Amino acid sequence: xxxxxxxxxxxxxxxxxxxxxxxxxxxxxxxxxxxxxxxxxxxxxxxxxxxxxxxxxxxxxxxxxxxxxxxxxxxxxxxxxxxxxxxxxxxxxxxxxxxxxxxxxxxxxxxxxxxx
Amino acid sequence: xxxxxxxxxxxxxxxxxxxxxxxxxxxxxxxxxxxxxxxxxxxxxxxxxxxxxxxxxxxxxxxxxxxxxxxxxxxxxxxxxxxxxxxxxxxxxxxxxxxxxxxxxxxxxxxxxx
Numbered sequence: 001x002x003x004x005x006x007x008x009x010x011x012x013x014x015x016x017x018x019x020x021x022x023x024x025x026x027x028x029x030x031x032x033x034x035x036x037x038x039x040x041x042x043x044x045x046x047x048x049x050x051x052x053x054x055x056x057x058x059x060x061x062x063x064x065x066x067x068x069x070x071x072x073x074x075x076x077x078x079x080x081x082x083x084x085x086x087x088x089x090x091x092x093x094x095x096x097x098x099x100x101x102x103x104x105x106x107x108x109x110x111x112x113x114x115x116x
Numbered sequence: 117x118x119x120x121x122x123x124x125x126x127x128x129x130x131x132x133x134x135x136x137x138x139x140x141x142x143x144x145x146x147x148x149x150x151x152x153x154x155x156x157x158x159x160x161x162x163x164x165x166x167x168x169x170x171x172x173x174x175x176x177x178x179x180x181x182x183x184x185x186x187x188x189x190x191x192x193x194x195x196x197x198x199x200x201x202x203x204x205x206x207x208x209x210x211x212x213x214x215x216x217x218x219x220x221x222x223x224x225x226x227x228x229x230x
Contacts, residue, residue, distance in 0.1 A: 006159075034217055041124050043205060044160065044220045093159050095218070105218060107152075107159035 003027060004096050006108035013084055014116055020080045021111045023094035029074035030096035034105075035067075038091040050077040050094075074099075084115040124203060126225040135193040137224045139206030142187065146208035150218065151180060151191045153202045160205060163191070193226075201228045 003026040013019050023033055031052050036044040048069055049057040056069035068080040077096075081088050093110040129135045141149070147168045152160035166173045166180045166189075173180050179192040189206050206221040 004159075036220075043223050046217050046219065049217055091157075095159075104162065107161070110157070110159045112157070 004094065004106045004108040006092075006094055006111050008111060009109060010112045010114075012114045012116065015085050016083055018080055018082045019084055019113060020078055021092055021094075021113070023077045023079070023096065023108055025075045025096045025098075025106070028096075028098040030077075031074065031099045033071060033077040033094055033096045035069065035077070035079050036093045036095070038093060038110075044093060047079075052077075081113065084113070086115045089113055089115045124223050124225045126227060128227045128229060129196045130229050131198060132195055135191075135196045135200070135226060135228075137191045137193075137204050137226065139189040139191075139221045139224075140187060141189060141206065141208050141221065143208060143210075143219070144184075144187065145210060146219075148209045149180070149182060149189055150207045150209070151178075151189075152205045152207060152220075153200075154205065154223075155202045163204075196226075196228050198228045198230055201226055 005024045005026055007022045011019055033050040035047045037047050038044045046059050047062045047067060050069045050071040052071045052074050058064045066082055068082060071077040091110050091112050093108060095105045095107045097105050150165040151163040153163050154160045164175045164178050164180050166182050171182050177194045181190045193200055203223045203225045205223045207218045209218045
C-alpha cells in the first residue's frame with residue numbers, strides 16, 4: 001500500500017530553537033497533506049491542512065507563525081516548530097491523500113518532539 | 117492544550133473472546149466513518165470504514181456498525197488476539213472523498229489478556 005514517511009522519527013532540542021519535520025509520500029502524489037498533534041494518552045488533533053503550492057489552512061487556536069508549513073511539491077510537506085518550548089513537546093503526525101487513487105488517507109509513523 | 121490527568125478508557129479482553137469498542141460522534145453531517153488502530157509510538161493504521169448510507173460493514177475479523185439515529189459507531193473484533201492490543205480511534209469526515217480533514221474521537225485502549 002501507499003507509504004507516508006516522516007523524518008525525523010524522534011528529535012530532542014533545546015528551548016528556543018526551531019525544528020523541521022518532513023512528511024513525504026513515497027509512491028504517490030499528494031495535493032493535500034494534514035498535520036496532527038497528539039499529546040500522551042490523548043487523541044490526534046488536527047493542526048493544519050497543507051495545500052501544495054498555496055498557503056496552509058490552520059485550525060482554530062493553532063498559531064501559524066509558530067507552526068510553519070511548507071508544501072512545495074506533490075510529495076513533500078514540512079512542519080517547522082519555531083522557537084520551540086517544552087509545551088510544544090508532542091507527537092506530530094502527518095497524513096496524505098492519494099490524489100490519483102481512492103483518496104484514502106495514509107498516515108506517517110509520527111515524529112516525537114521533546115523540547116528541553 | 118494538554119489536559120492533565122486525562123486517561124484513555126480501557127477495555128480488557130481475554131484472548132479468543134470478541135471485543136466491542138464503542139464510539140459516539142457529534143456531527144450529524146458526517147458522511148464517512150473510519151476506525152483506526154494505533155500501536156504505541158506509531159501512526160494510525162486504517163482498519164475499516166463505512167459510509168453513512170450503510171449500517172454494517174464486515175472485514176477480516178472486524179465488523180463496523182453504524183447507527184445514525186443515535187450517532188453511534190462500534191467496532192467488533194472477533195477472536196481477539198494479543199496483536200490487537202492497541203488504541204482504537206473512530207474518526208469522521210464530511211464525505212468519502214478522502215481530501216477532507218478527518219476528525220478523531222477520544223480513543224479506547226484495548227488490552228488483550230493472554
